[in-house]
Amino acid sequence: MRDTATARIGLGDDGVLIVRIRDGARQRPADAQENLDTALAEGSGKRRPLLVDITGSPPLDADTRHLYSGQTLVDGFTALALLVEASPLGTMMGNVYFRVARPGIPTYLFTDEVRAVEWLKGYLE
């Protein structure tokens, strides 16, 4: 388990990487890069499925959103599950991320972490 300025990152026994954004942590592009780099390091350089928990995260700015959907994501991870708040806003945030960012790997929006991890397990290499 590793901590960054805006997230706690760890590799589960099931082989799924989890990035949990701290409540109220406002992320800048540098934070996003740090989180991705840390997740990659935590995964020992192997491509793994990734769960990002943004239930406590305020909305991201455009640069940060684009960084989260860039080449690092495609190169380092097999799939992305976005865990959002079970509210109209949370759903909108997740949908916006997918619609605007269009990540280059399979992605899915979840409000339930267990279901999210289950889905991600299908992308273990």
Added chain:
Amino acid sequence: MTDPRSELAFATDRIRALLQTLERLAAGDTGTSLDISPAHDELDAIAFGINVLADELRWAHARITESERVKADELRERALRQSDANFATAFHSNPCAMTITRLSDGRFQDVNQSFEHQTGFRRDEVIGRTVEEFGLWIDPDDLAALTTRMLDGGQLNNLEVRFRTKSGAPATCVYSADIIRFGGEPCVLAVGLDITERKHSEIQAAKLREEMAHLGRVTMLDALTGSLAHELNQPLTAVMANAEAALRFMAADPPRLGDLRETLDEIVSANKRAGEVVRRMRTLLKKSGTLYEAVEVNGTVREVLKLLQSNALGRRIVVDVELASDLEPILGDRIQIQQVVINLLLNAFDAVQDREAANRRVCLRTVRRDSTAVIEVSDLGPGLHDDALARIFEPFYTTKPDGLGLGLSICRAIVGAHGGLLDATRNPGTGLTFSASFPLNGTMTAGAQPASRARLQEQQ
């Protein structure tokens, strides 16, 4: 318990805020942003969507702007590289010598092949050195003057300068310079056109012209012999008469010393007059280099009239003289200008001498016309046909049975070398008018230079 009416009013405010933000967005204001309420409800979702939309538009706009800036920078960079390449081509392949020297210390930054060819100095010999270090310029004053002008941020155009090649041979070039930025520093870009050969040819042409002018004066001697004899005859007769009288005064008893002194004074005076006649003639016939100085036109014309007075009298020709009162001096060679006037007057005398008494008139006139001083000689002779008039200035063309046909062509060459023009026109009634116009601002053609410069070049 929440009041449904206040909840509705709150919702209405939020919807109104959403609509206003959308309107601003539609108007291009991407800086807009909506607050997200703690409710995280549908309206917050819409607000978030609008915020993202604004954010994405801003982001895309920034990317486009950045992309355009990069593209513009690339284009500018490419244009600059192309411009540098064009300059390098123009610089190194230019047939004129070109140099780039740093303005601050005068050190050469670059020279082209033509410079190497013209001066004999190799590029690697001069780069990093100053012009003083290898004594390129013959006249240090030229270098000092141009350095001052360039440091003042000036520009030089077609300055004639003399330089010395590596072998020590003097050469002349027309030098132009301007300030450019080279390697991030202000530098002097200079262009020198080698005119050494042209200069040499001009000097040869000027010498030839002087020889021809002298030849022309010598050939006039024949026509002036009668005048000379007449001019000398008067003072010599006076000397003789006074000498005889002096002998008588001495033989008287007692000698009439008062009368003797007076008579001797008259002899001296007559002798001076004769001497003046001889001096004028010798000056005219003297073979000397061209000497440009300020020449007073009317004074020069009067000198000529003194020389030709008896010639006109002998041929019973009336010379009307009209001299302008507003003529400034011109820059020229006095003897050569006299030669032109004598030639024109003698031609005019020849033209009218066989005419009836009423037409045996010649008019000599000086006049200021625009920025020129004009000397005009008009005669009432028979004039010339068109063919003859068209060819009158051709060398060896003459209408006189005993003429050489050189006088007028030499005169035209002399006037031309002064930057002027000699022309002939038919008078409305009869006869011709020759007009020699000289620039009042002292403009001269190539090869004709002020006295000081000519002397300097002879020394070198």
